[in-house]
Amino acid sequence: MSEAATPILSLRGISKSYGGVQAVSDVDLDVCRGDVLAICGDNGAGKSSLIKVISGAQPPSAGTMTLRGEPVRFGSPHDALQKGVATIYQDLALAPRLSVAENVFMGAELTRRVGFVHWLDKARMREEAKRYLGRLSVSLPDMRQPVERLSGGQRQAVAISRALRWNADIIIMDEPTAALGVRETAQVLDLVRSLKADGRTVILISHNMRDVVALASRVAILSRGRKVVDRPIEGLEPDDLTHMIMSGGERAGL
Amino acid sequence: MKRLIELYGTAIAGLAMVLAFVVLAPNFASPGNLLNVVKDTSFLAILALGFGLALTIAELDLSIAEVASLSAVTTGALIQNKFDPNLAVLAGLGVGLGLGLVNGVSVTVLRVPSLIATLGTAAIARGLAFMETQGVAFVGRWPTSFTGLSRGATLGVPNLVLWLVGATAFAYGLVKWTRTGARMVATGEAEEAARLAGIATARMKRIGLVLSGLCAGLTAVLLAANVSSAAPNMAGDYFLYAIAAVLLGMTMFEPGRPNVPGTVFAAFVLKALGNGLVLMGAAYYVQDIMLGLIIIGSVAFSASVVKQAAFKV
Secondary structure (H helix, E strand, O other), rough: HHHHHEEEEEEEEEEEEEOOOEEEEEEEEEEEEEEEEEEEOOOOEEEEEEEEHOOOOOOOEEEEEEEEOOEEEEOOHHHHHHHEEEEEOOOOOOOOEHHHHEEEEEEEOOEEEEEOOOEEEEHHHHHHHHHHHHHOOOOOOOOEEEEEOOOOOHHHHHHHHHHOOOOOOEEEEEOOOOOOHHHHHHHHHHHHHHHHHOOEEEHHHHHHHHHHHHHOEEEEEOOOOEEEEOOOOOOOOOOHHHHHHHHHOOOOOO | OHHHHHHHHHHHHHHHHHHHHHOOOOOOOOOOHHHHHHHHHHHHHHHHHHHHHHHHHHOOOOOOOHHHHHHHHHHHHHHHHOHHHHHHHHHHHHHHHHHHHHHHHHHHHHOOHHHHHHHHHHHHHHHHHHHHOOOOOOOOOOOHHHHHHHHHOOOOOHHHHHHHHHHHHHHHHHHHEHHHHHHHHHHOOOOHHHHHHEEEEEEHHHHHHHHHHHHHHHHHHHHHHOOEOOOOOOOOHHHHHHHHHHHHOOOOOOOOOOOHHHHHHHHHHHHHHHHHHHHHHOOOOOHHHHHHHHHHHHHHHOOHHHHHHHOOO
């Protein structure tokens, strides 16, 4: 229980401004191991800016981050990935014409070194890719098929498998269901549940309140750059969340 | 069936055309002529493999022919002045490698689109080639230790064929079996994704362009050794042929992607086509028209990486 109580990732006083625009103001946030934290807010509330800081895409203007108890500063998304914080970008991060295995192991290929040449170990990469997908309860018949032939949900699974390959324990998903149909959305929701079951921590940005209620264990709501709500999801309905977002934190009838 | 046509359609058409020449074109099938076609394929294929490696990282190298010409006259100048042939060969390869690096730095550091950067390099190389030679060719009875690189044979196999096999094996092994190759392909296919995955995309681009320059240098050395001379525009005729070989190659085996077997096979088909047309009495300019049609047709058919590379400007 004590492990769950220590936050795996803590933000203190995080601010981000672009020129004169204050996108994020003085946000404190604690994410505990195994949480599925939903970050909600209207357009322009600062969700994307906050996520860019957490994922390493941009440095904060002020504030500090602590990862597994140690102060941390990310130089790039790849730096964050190496430290175990992976961001799943919608389609941006996959090479459509390359195979499932090639995408999962992009930038972190399994090789056998002979002299100064790193020879690809393709058979092992196919096996391991299958195993990662299996952990997400996704089975694809052929690891050699190009990603462009997969469904939207399966592509997300490939992108998440890459995060697992890096052994990331914090996985950030930015609007994972935004462009998907009903069936594919259901697949992605299952992926998040699989991650949770696998002991990973998920930070989820979503506009879809039903997804948030179905998946999240906590919710943080941003309004004009400030954190106005941070609480467990229990007892909240999608409409409550919508109301809190619109009103900047107050909950109807409470 | 549809899949078979997609993968091998143009390759089978090319093979059918070669067979048609065997039947129709006088002397086409004679051993001497076929050997010439194969040797000529070597120069073209090695040059084209370089263009293909640059295209693998989604950059166009339009400087290959001029770089090859400059490499050839550099090697020629040293041979002519009685320098050690080994040194002359290294100098020719060094020019190719050096200008490839110039291209790589222009694209990745100065951020000039490759279409423009390599065009500039081409103009510079052409100028330097004419400066070195003052516009005339180096011709002489060059030592056989040099000319043997192209004219000789090892264990009964013509050296040019061995060079072709070696360059093909190198390019194929690099792209298909090594980590660097996989990262080059990822960079060319989806640069942003590769960067997010931590791949040093700029470095991959430099490697692709340096290898393209190196292939041009090797082609140049072999060309000069074969004719025992070096002229400031000697590789010019191979430019469109090399581009056509890569683009036609992209319609077969791995449709839409520059690929080593496709490039080499297409180089052979193109050289056989040119040779067959000449033997059947077609005028010399028919070849150019044919190349133009093949270039446009191939890109229209499946060469989508090219569209991506060219539209980045």
